[in-house]
Amino acid sequence: MSRPLLLNPREGMELVGLVKHLNQDKINRFAGVSGGTSLIHLDPDFAEKTRFRYTVAHGILLIAYISEMMKNNFGPPWFTSGDMDVRFVGPAKPGDTLVGRGEILRIETVENRSRVSCSVRIENHRGEKVAEGQTQVSWELRESKGANANK
Amino acid sequence: MPPNKSVDWDSWEVGRELGTSIIVVTKELISSYVQAVEDYDPIYLNPADGKEAGFGGLVAPPSFHAQFTYMKWATGDAGWVPHGSFHVQQKFQFRGIVHEGDHLHTKVVMGEKYEKKGRKYVVYQTTVTNQRGEMVCAGEMINVLAS
Numbered sequence: 001m002s003r004p005l006l007l008n009p010r011e012g013m014e015l016v017g018l019v020k021h022l023n024q025d026k027i028n029r030f031a032g033v034s035g036g037t038s039l040i041h042l043d044p045d046f047a048e049k050t051r052f053r054y055t056v057a058h059g060i061l062l063i064a065y066i067s068e069m070m071k072n073n074f075g076p077p078w079f080t081s082g083d084m085d086v087r088f089v090g091p092a093k094p095g096d097t098l099v100g101r102g103e104i105l106r107i108e109t110v111e112n113r114s115r116v117s118c119s120v121r122i123e124n125h126r127g128e129k130v131a132e133g134q135t136q137v138s139w140e141l142r143e144s145k146g147a148n149a150n151k
Numbered sequence: 152m153p154p155n156k157s158v159d160w161d162s163w164e165v166g167r168e169l170g171t172s173i174i175v176v177t178k179e180l181i182s183s184y185v186q187a188v189e190d191y192d193p194i195y196l197n198p199a200d201g202k203e204a205g206f207g208g209l210v211a212p213p214s215f216h217a218q219f220t221y222m223k224w225a226t227g228d229a230g231w232v233p234h235g236s237f238h239v240q241q242k243f244q245f246r247g248i249v250h251e252g253d254h255l256h257t258k259v260v261m262g263e264k265y266e267k268k269g270r271k272y273v274v275y276q277t278t279v280t281n282q283r284g285e286m287v288c289a290g291e292m293i294n295v296l297a298s
Contacts, residue, residue: 020189030187033180034218059238060218064188067214067243071192076205079213082245088238 004075006104009116015102018069022057024094030061056091062098062131066120069100070135074116077139086120086133097125102135113138160264160271160296169259169275174216176253181211188212198251209251216249216257216279217288235297239272247287254282262291271296 005016024044031037036058039046047055063086071078092098102120109115115138122131158169174180185195190212193200198209249255262274272295279288 026187033183033187059241061188063218063241063243064190064212064214067212068188068190071213079210079245079248082213083243085240085242087240
């Protein structure tokens with residue numbers, strides 16, 4: 001595994017972001033593995049009659065992007081202590097370039113663990129937010145959160 | 152448990168179990184998921200990389216077990232999410248590493264329902280445990296029902 005990108009997290013620090021180029025094939029592929037086969041994701045004719053007027057990506061796909069960003073930044077602790085609470089505030093549609101961003105809000109010590117709270121969001125290439133929320137991740141103070149932290 | 156085809160506001164019973172399923176995590180399932188979300192971290196693709204990283208072998212992304220089992224029920228076969236409803240919020244707690252070969256047992260129950268600003272919200276609560284009974288993930292999917 002690549003090492004965590006944030007080796008020395010500090011309050012106010014920006015997370016290393018992530019970019020995804022969305023298209024209908026990718027939405028279809030995600031529907032295939034997840035079983036999320038609602039027509040709003042897959043059928044442009046159906047979607048045209050909805051308030052969105054076009055197909056939209058699964059909210060859970062956006063969750064996967066945020067989770068990837070947290071894993072990239074914090075490494076193994078995200079697998080065993082990751083918390084996320086994300087609201088879907090706008091549609092992500094085929095053709096969008098999605099950018100994941102985040103910032104460290106707080107770093108606390110709780111019961112011999114270092115706990116990091118972040119704000120996270122995904123924006124499209126027009127700067128419109130499609131998802132936003134909070135995440136938390138923690139690790140024991142005596143542990144490194146590096147690549148072999150779970151040994 | 153057979154899928155429930157009549158989930159709606161009036162029939163929503165807090166605490167009622169909607170269903171369970173068991174999925175065996177295979178290298179192929181992990182690979183398919185990784186391609187779908189375009190996270191090609193080698194720990195998801197190569198057992199040696201997973202081992203070197205301290206995971207003991209091939210692992211699945213944290214979001215793998217959370218959504219894979221969940222969505223298949225929610226909008227695939229079961230019809231649990233009423234047509235026209237919107238997924239507006241999602242919470243997850245990741246609490247365990249999932250390896251190739253693990254058996255994931257997922258349970259979904261009806262969480263709270265509430266009204267806010269004239270809209271009706273329902274919460275689907277999911278827990279995923281492995282073959283040792285360890286919880287690896289808990290989630291809440293919050294949906295607004297179509298009016």
